[in-house]
Structures are given as structure tokens and as C-alpha cells.
Amino acid sequence: MRKALSPRANLWLTAGAFLLPLLAWCAVSYLPFVWHPKVTISDPGSVDWFQKDMQVDRAEFREENRKAASEGRALAQGRRENPVYLPAPHQVARALVTAFKTPPQRAGDPWLHQSLGHSIRIIVLGFVLSAVFGVPLGILCGTFGLASRLSEPFVDFIRYMPAPVFGALCVAILGIDDAPKVAIIFIGTFFQMVLVVANTTRSLPLPLLEAAQTLGAKQRQLLLHVVVPGVLPLLYRDMRILLGWAWTYLIVAELIGASSGISFFIYQQAKYRNYDNVYAAIVIIGLIGLGTDLFLKGLGRKFFPWEKVDP
Amino acid sequence: MSEAALALPDYRDLSPELQERFRAIAERETILEIDGVRKDFAAPKGAQPLPPVLGGVSFEVKRREFICLIGASGCGKSTLLRILGGLESRTGGEVRMNGHQVDGPGADRGMVFQEYTLFPWLTVKQNVMFGPRMAGQGRDHSEAEALQWLDMVGLSERANAWPHQLSGGMKQRVAIARALANSPPILLMDEPFGALDAQTRCTMQKHLLQIWKNVDVTVLFVTHDLDEAILLADRIVVLGARPGRILEIIQVPVDRPRHVGQLLSPHFLATKKRLEQLIHPDDPEADQDLPIIRMTQVGDEAEEPGAGRVRTMNGP
Numbered sequence: 001m002r003k004a005l006s007p008r009a010n011l012w013l014t015a016g017a018f019l020l021p022l023l024a025w026c027a028v029s030y031l032p033f034v035w036h037p038k039v040t041i042s043d044p045g046s047v048d049w050f051q052k053d054m055q056v057d058r059a060e061f062r063e064e065n066r067k068a069a070s071e072g073r074a075l076a077q078g079r080r081e082n083p084v085y086l087p088a089p090h091q092v093a094r095a096l097v098t099a100f101k102t103p104p105q106r107a108g109d110p111w112l113h114q115s116l117g118h119s120i121r122i123i124v125l126g127f128v129l130s131a132v133f134g135v136p137l138g139i140l141c142g143t144f145g146l147a148s149r150l151s152e153p154f155v156d157f158i159r160y161m162p163a164p165v166f167g168a169l170c171v172a173i174l175g176i177d178d179a180p181k182v183a184i185i186f187i188g189t190f191f192q193m194v195l196v197v198a199n200t201t202r203s204l205p206l207p208l209l210e211a212a213q214t215l216g217a218k219q220r221q222l223l224l225h226v227v228v229p230g231v232l233p234l235l236y237r238d239m240r241i242l243l244g245w246a247w248t249y250l251i252v253a254e255l256i257g258a259s260s261g262i263s264f265f266i267y268q269q270a271k272y273r274n275y276d277n278v279y280a281a282i283v284i285i286g287l288i289g290l291g292t293d294l295f296l297k298g299l300g301r302k303f304f305p306w307e308k309v310d311p
Numbered sequence: 312m313s314e315a316a317l318a319l320p321d322y323r324d325l326s327p328e329l330q331e332r333f334r335a336i337a338e339r340e341t342i343l344e345i346d347g348v349r350k351d352f353a354a355p356k357g358a359q360p361l362p363p364v365l366g367g368v369s370f371e372v373k374r375r376e377f378i379c380l381i382g383a384s385g386c387g388k389s390t391l392l393r394i395l396g397g398l399e400s401r402t403g404g405e406v407r408m409n410g411h412q413v414d415g416p417g418a419d420r421g422m423v424f425q426e427y428t429l430f431p432w433l434t435v436k437q438n439v440m441f442g443p444r445m446a447g448q449g450r451d452h453s454e455a456e457a458l459q460w461l462d463m464v465g466l467s468e469r470a471n472a473w474p475h476q477l478s479g480g481m482k483q484r485v486a487i488a489r490a491l492a493n494s495p496p497i498l499l500m501d502e503p504f505g506a507l508d509a510q511t512r513c514t515m516q517k518h519l520l521q522i523w524k525n526v527d528v529t530v531l532f533v534t535h536d537l538d539e540a541i542l543l544a545d546r547i548v549v550l551g552a553r554p555g556r557i558l559e560i561i562q563v564p565v566d567r568p569r570h571v572g573q574l575l576s577p578h579f580l581a582t583k584k585r586l587e588q589l590i591h592p593d594d595p596e597a598d599q600d601l602p603i604i605r606m607t608q609v610g611d612e613a614e615e616p617g618a619g620r621v622r623t624m625n626g627p
Contacts, residue, residue: 208428210422211430212441212445213398213416214398214416214422214490215421216418216445216446216493217445221445225445230430230432232432306473306474306475
């Protein structure tokens with residue numbers, strides 16, 4: 001338990017963490033006997049309601065062919081397939097490329113890269129706004145009892161309200177464009193952030209503050225030269241986790257007012273039954289999230305060289 | 312112990328040099344006045360009132376003196392030191408530093424703690440610069456000073472290391488340098504070597520005496536280690552528990568300069584014996600055997616007379 005792994009083992013396990021689900025997906029997609037609960041008709045034969053390229057349940061297909069066989073009619077032909085909502089890996093991989101190159105179905109709809117750009121802009125705006133207010137307020141709450149008593153009970157009260165319930169209000173107040181979406185991200189992260197930052201700030205060891213005081217540091221200096229640098233690496237880690245939450249609220253935010261962004265793209269593609277594009281978009285969100293986190297982690301190592309372990 | 316004890320001198324028996332030294336110290340100016348300091352904790356509602364942690368403690372500290380505070384656990388020695396440092400409030404009495412009332416912590420009373428309190432986000436050098444920087448000194452000036460202090464504690468080569476790269480002993484040396492960089496008249500040390508292993512602790516005691524010899528600073532040092540107290544102090548303030556009070560102030564009869572070789576000298580042992588009498592007067596726990604039943608079946612008679620015999624049977 002809690003033993004450090006060797007770098008080699010780490011690498012293999014990390015690769016395995018991605019390979020195992022991928023292998024399972026390949027098995028389900030390429031080995032017909034694993035699942036493939038549908039049959040796609042290639043030749044309807046004598047079954048009058050079958051059509052070419054139609055997908056029917058395997059049980060239905062068998063039942064109709066059994067009837068046809070007993071009456072001596074021509075049998076329907078077809079091959080086993082997965083339902084349309086589960087495309088194979090290679091289809092999704094192809095979609096990852098073509099989704100960017102395919103013009104939108106309806107003229108005037110955004111391209112995928114435009115949708116993505118829009119989503120990222122909403123997230124960054126909402127998150128930066130909430131950090132600009134949330135981090136200082138959280139640090140004050142974690143440092144001074146007065147600030148904590150004055151704001152934390154109310155923040156805790158709002159925190160329990162799911163951000164989406166403010167959607168209608170936000171649209172009424174801020175209009176139907178980007179402003180209410182940014183507001184949802186803000187509401188979803190700000191109140192959590194204040195409490196998380198306050199608790200992290202409280203985790204600063206008291207002896208450090210006492211030592212600083214006996215070295216002559218006064219209130220303001222304690223805050224700026226001890227509290228802030230002391231908890232900065234931990235706050236940075238908190239921000240990385242909270243950024244993940246911002247993506248969760250994005251999906252809600254983008255479907256209120258005028259739908260937009262990557263969630264709208266996914267919604268549209270599902271409507272057109274382009275499930276490979278849906279999966280591609282979901283994978284892209286995952287990749288952006290993972291990439292951002294790895295990037296921030298690396299940046300953290302640069303920022304906080306005194307940390308023994310990764311912040 | 313009993314026969315050897317007969318041969319020990321009286322612990323109050325000072326050599327002429329020491330008598331002269333204590334006379335000289337007594338004539339110096341008073342740095343710190345501790346006058347009837349009390350500390351009570353409020354008892355929970357309905358419970359019996361608690362005895363005060365400190366029930367009126369008074370003594371004076373002279374300039375350049377080295378004083379150790381010692382006592383059984385719960386005697387309030389750390390609490391007293393924290394009150395002097397301004398980190399804890401007192402419920403009665405007065406503390407005056409150079410004639411001024413002490414209210415809250417300040418740069419005139421440097422402190423070294425048992426826990427490692429170096430700021431992990433600052434390099435060793437920046438840690439030592441912290442006090443002067445807070446006092447508004449320029450970067451260049453405080454850096455030059457910091458390097459001098461690091462030189463004094465023998466760590467100038469590690470100036471740019473991070474605290475987590477240092478050993479425990481090194482951390483405490485940096486902590487001492489950091490406290491001294493403010494040039495405080497007095498250094499309050501709260502079991503600063505308590506977390507170190509025996510050997511490092513011994514080295515640190517030697518270092519501290521060297522530093523004290525070369526720097527114009529008064530030291531008030533809390534410890535529960537009798538040897539440490541006798542080795543370091545001019546005077547030892549022995550505190551008793553419940554309520555915390557002074558049992559005796561001992562003028563240590565061991566000549567200076569001090570070194571580990573004195574640990575078995577008659578005056579050292581006499582002082583230690585007196586301290587033991589004061590701190591553990593016929594401790595009922597010390598003579599008590601644990602009511603443990605025999606739980607081993609192997610015939611290794613450890614802790615029994617003749618325990619080594621098993622091995623000699625196999626020998627030549």
C-alpha cells in the first residue's frame with residue numbers, strides 16, 4: 001500500500017490505463033461473437049418489411065428467417081453489427097480528422113474548431129473571473145476569523161444550489177449570448193473555490209506563522225510573505241482540480257440561451273446520427289482536459305521548485 | 312549510586328572563578344524581567360477549577376547570560392517561553408524586555424522552535440534574510456548579512472539550497488542564524504534539539520556554545536534533558552508542575568569552557584543529582600514493575616542474572 005512505483009512500472013501502467021479500455025472497445029467492435037446485437041440487412045429476401053441497410057434486432061431477424069424457411073420463401077441476408085451508437089475505433093479515429101475538415105451540415109453553423117474555440121473561451125473567462133474573486137476571498141477567509149464568519153455561511157448556503165438552476169435567471173438578466181454561459185461557469189466554480197481555498201489556507205502550519213511573527217513580520221507582511229507563498233503550491237493544485245469542474249458546468253452553460261460550443265456540436269451530430277463525430281468530440285474534450293492538466297502540472301514544477309513532490 | 316554520591320561535592324560549591332563570574336553577571340543590566348507571570352486555563356462549565364499552568368513565576372535574566380528552563384512535563388516551561396516570546400497571552404503578572412512591557416511577538420526576542428519552521432518556499436539564504444527584509448532593509452544589505460550569519464553556523468555553502476534538502480541539524484542551524492540575523496538581545500529556544508538524534512544533538516550543543524561565545528546575545532533555553540541543561544547553562548531555573556512554579560534556581564558549578572568531557576566530573580554529577588531530586592522526587596512510577604506475565608517460550612533468559620551463560624556453553 002502507498003508504495004512508490006519505479007518510473008518504468010509507472011510508464012507501463014500509465015500506458016495500460018489507456019490501452020485496456022481501448023482493447024475492450026476493439027474486442028466489442030471487431031469480434032462479432034462478443035456482442036454485435038444487431039443485423040444489418042444486405043438482401044431483404046422475401047421479408048416484406050426488411051429493407052437494404054436497415055438495422056434490426058438479431059432475434060427479429062432470426063424469427064423472420066425461421067418463418068420464411070418454414071414457408072419455403074427466400075431467406076433474408078445480413079451481417080451482424082453493433083448498434084449505430086457504438087462506432088468502431090477506426091471510425092472514431094477517422095472522424096477525429098474529418099470532423100475538422102467537414103463543413104457544418106447547415107450553412108451558418110460553426111465548424112468544429114470554431115465550436116471548440118468558443119467553448120474554451122467561455123471556460124477560461126468564467127474560470128479566470130471566479131479565480132480573480134474567489135482566491136483572494138478564500139485566502140482572507142482562511143486567515144481571518146472575521147472574513148470567514150462574515151462570508152462562509154452564505155457561500156456554503158449557495159454552494160448547495162446546483163449551478164444550472166440559475167440558468168433561466170442568468171438568461172433573463174444577461175441576455176442570450178455568452179454572458180449567461182460565463183455566469184454559469186462562474187457560479188459553478190466560485191462558491192466551491194472560496195471554501196476550498198479557505199480550507200487550504202487553514203492548512204498552513206501555525207508554527208510557520210509564529211516563527212514569522214517572532215522575526216518581526218506584522219499583519220500585512222504575514223499575509224503577503226508567509227500565508228500566500230506558503231499555500232500557493234496547494235492552491236495551484238486546487239485550481240487544477242476545479243478547472244475540471246468548470247468543464248462539467250460548460251455542458252449546462254452551452255445549452256442555455258443560444259446553444260453554442262462543443263456541447264451544441266455534440267447535440268447536433270447526435271441528431272444527425274453521426275455518432276462517430278459525437279465520440280470524436282468527447283475524446284477531444286478528454287484530450288484537451290488531460291493536455292491542460294499535464295501542461296499545468298509541468299508548469300507547477302517550474303513555479304514551485306521547493307516542493308518535494310508534485311503540487 | 313549511594314556510595315558514589317557520598318564522594319560528590321555540594322552542587323552549591325562554586326570555584327573562585329565561577330564565583331567571580333556570577334558576581335559579574337549579577338552586576339550586568341537586566342535584559343528580561345519576569346514578574347509574577349500567571350497562566351490559567353478556564354475550566355469547562357461545572358467542572359472543578361484547574362490548577363494554573365503557571366502560578367506566579369518571577370526571575371530576572373541578565374545580559375549575556377545563558378539560562379536553561381527545565382522541569383517535568385506539564386510544568387509549563389514551554390508555555391512560559393511562549394509567553395515571553397509574545398505568542399501566548401498571560402493571565403497575570405508582567406514581562407518587561409529592557410524595561411518595556413511585552414505585548415505580542417517582536418523582532419527583539421528571537422525564537423527557535425522544536426519543529427522545523429524554515430519557510431519551505433525560500434532558500435536557506437532567503438530564510439536568513441527574512442527578518443531584515445521585514446524590517447525594511449535593502450536586498451543587498453540583508454543578503455550580505457545573511458551570508459555572514461550562514462558562515463557563522465557553517466552553512467554558507469548551502470546558501471542556495473531549499474530547506475527540504477537539509478538534514479534536521481542543518482535546519483536548526485539555519486533557524487538559529489535566521490533568528491540571530493535580527494540581532495535580538497535575547498534568543499528564546501524551545502527544545503530546539505529535541506527532534507534530533509543523540510549525536511547531532513551533541514554537535515549542536517557545541518555549536519550553540521560557540522555561537523553564544525561570539526555573539527552578544529542572551530539565551531533562554533527550554534529543555535527536559537538534564538545533561539543538556541548542565542552543559543549549556545549558567546543558571547538553571549527548575550520548574551515544578553501543578554501549579555507551574557520555580558522550585559529552585561541553580562548556579563551551575565561546572566567551569567567554562569564547557570565540553571562533553573565534563574559530563575562525568577563530580578560537580579556535573581552533583582548538579583545532575585540535585586536536578587533529579589527536584590524533578591522526580593521519589594517518583595512512584597520509576598520503581599514499579601509492570602504486571603506482565605511470561606509470554607516467551609524460548610529459553611533466552613534475557614534480563615535475568617547469568618543471561619550470557621547460554622552463549623558461553625557453545626564457546627571454546
